[in-house]
Amino acid sequence: MIYEDYNYNKGEDLNHxxxxxxAFKEGECVTEIELPKGPFLLVHKNCYNSVSKGKHxxxxxxxxxxxxxxxxxxxxxxxxDLAKFISxxxxxxxxxxxxxxxxxxxxxAHGELKNKKAWDDFYFSFxxxxxxTAPDNRWHKIEPEKLKDNAKRLVKEISQTxxxxxxxxxxxxxxxxxxxxxxxxxxxxxxxxAIQTSYGNLKKELGEKVAIKPIRYVDYxxxxxxxxxxxxxxxxxFEYEKEVRAIIHDFSNTQNSxxxxxxxxxxxxQNVYISPYSPKWFQEIVVDLIIRYGYKFNxxxxxxxxxxx
Numbered sequence: 092m093i094y095e096d097y098n099y100n101k102g103e104d105l106n107h108x109x110x111x112x113x114a115f116k117e118g119e120c121v122t123e124i125e126l127p128k129g130p131f132l133l134v135h136k137n138c139y140n141s142v143s144k145g146k147h148x149x150x151x152x153x154x155x156x157x158x159x160x161x162x163x164x165x166x167x168x169x170x171x172d173l174a175k176f177i178s179x180x181x182x183x184x185x186x187x188x189x190x191x192x193x194x195x196x197x198x199x200a201h202g203e204l205k206n207k208k209a210w211d212d213f214y215f216s217f218x219x220x221x222x223x224t225a226p227d228n229r230w231h232k233i234e235p236e237k238l239k240d241n242a243k244r245l246v247k248e249i250s251q252t253x254x255x256x257x258x259x260x261x262x263x264x265x266x267x268x269x270x271x272x273x274x275x276x277x278x279x280x281x282x283x284x285a286i287q288t289s290y291g292n293l294k295k296e297l298g299e300k301v302a303i304k305p306i307r308y309v310d311y312x313x314x315x316x317x318x319x320x321x322x323x324x325x326x327x328x329f330e331y332e333k334e335v336r337a338i339i340h341d342f343s344n345t346q347n348s349x350x351x352x353x354x355x356x357x358x359x360x361q362n363v364y365i366s367p368y369s370p371k372w373f374q375e376i377v378v379d380l381i382i383r384y385g386y387k388f389n390x391x392x393x394x395x396x397x398x399x400x
Contacts, residue, residue, distance in 0.1 A: 098303070103216060105223055110138040113217060115230040121337055123220050131220040133230065161305060163291030167262040168269070170276035173377075177283040180384040184351035187258035187299075187339055190322060192348055195329070197319040199252040203311050210315055214249050219243035249318050256342035257322060258350050262293070262335045271331060273366055282373060283366035285393075288359050290335070298338055298355040306334040326348065362390050367393035 097336060107114050108121075109132055115121065120136040171179075179185070190198045202210055219242045223231055263272050277283035294303055304323055308330045309316065315326045322338055344350055355383075363381070365374045378390050 103219075105133050105219060108133070108138055110134050110142060116135070116233055117230065120228065121224055121228045121230045123224065124334045125217075131216045132221065133220055136228075141213045158273060161264075161290045161303070161335065163294070165264060165288060165290040166266055166287060167264055167290060167293060168272065168285050168287050169262050170269075170272045170283060170285045172277040172279055173282045173284060174278075176286070176377075177380060179286070179356070179388065180380060182351060182353075183356050184353050185260050185337075186349055186351055187260045188349040189347065190254045190259060193259075195325065197252055197311065197326055200311065200316065201250065201252070201321065202315045206312070206315070210250065211246055213315070214246045215242055218245040218249070221245070239339055252321050255345035256340055258339050258341060258347075260337040260352075260353050262288075262337070264333045264335045268364060268395065270367075270395060273368070273393075273395075277366070280366055281368045281370065282379065283369070285364040285366075286360050287362045287364060289361065292359050292361065293337065296359045297339075297352065301352070303335065304335045306332070306336060313320075356386060356388075360386075363388045363390045365390065365392050367395035 113135070115133070115135075121133050122136050122139040124132040124134060124139065126132065175186075175252065219238055221239050222238060222245065223233060225231075263269060268287075273285070274280050275282055290303070297303065306329075307320075307324045308327050309324050310327055323336065325332075325334070339350075339352065341350060365377060374390065374392060381388050381390065
């Protein structure tokens with residue numbers, strides 16, 4: 092929770108251990124502690140170990156949300172129009188878009204602008220503690236003005252979102268297809284395709300150079316998104332997307348609007364689904380295209396087109 096009255100630097104003392112009250116000496120081992128509300132604290136490593144011993148021994152994974160975990164068998168869907176599907180068949184690639192091409196203004200955001208001061212104060216405290224203990228997690232004496240200037244410069248760097256060289260490929264995670272996704276992610280829903288794979292298949296095809304995680308949906312008015320997490324979070328209003336992202340960093344191609352990653356489509360794609368709004372002849376065209384490009388995907392009519400009684 093973000094409070095307007097947060098003052099992370101009030102009473103901050105980076106020269107004395109708050110546990111034993113003794114002054115730090117040059118080169119002493121220290122540990123940084125982040126408080127729920129307040130500044131980052133520096134404590135002697137031995138002091139921290141003595142008070143935290145056994146504190147986490149009985150911790151379980153019960154506080155981990157199932158939505159944050161991915162299993163190899165989880166179904167992933169990607170909805171598109173026919174033109175994009177043909178491009179995938181022709182090039183045997185997946186397209187990763189630069190975040191600048193996304194319409195969401197919160198793409199890569201850290202929080203709401205009205206809370207920017209609280210963010211700056213929080214990371215100013217963090218920056219000061221980090222600079223004093225860099226690079227070896229030991230306490231080092233630094234002149235106050237020099238420390239302040241370096242901390243301000245570090246906060247400025249942390250606050251920036253580096254979109255260049257970041258490329259994103261998005262999937263919908265669900266056991267079933269989605270009517271909303273059919274209509275949202277195709278230019279012409281009557282000529283739309285959905286390719287379905289699994290997390291395990293996607294992970295094998297993209298390899299270790301690509302990170303794959305579910306999006307975390309957050310309330311930006313009540314929390315900050317830390318550095319390196321900007322592209323793994325979206326607003327609560329997008330929860331219906333159930334998005335799983337694959338992200339790759341390629342700083343040799345920072346000016347591109349997107350990049351293509353080669354994959355073996357025969358190993359990646361489990362099923363191809365035809366839009367429930369398409370005419371009957373459309374499936375024949377899709378099957379013909381798949382054969383023409385040398386693939387043998389399982390082509391299915393959307394279950395949403397089944398007639399009820």
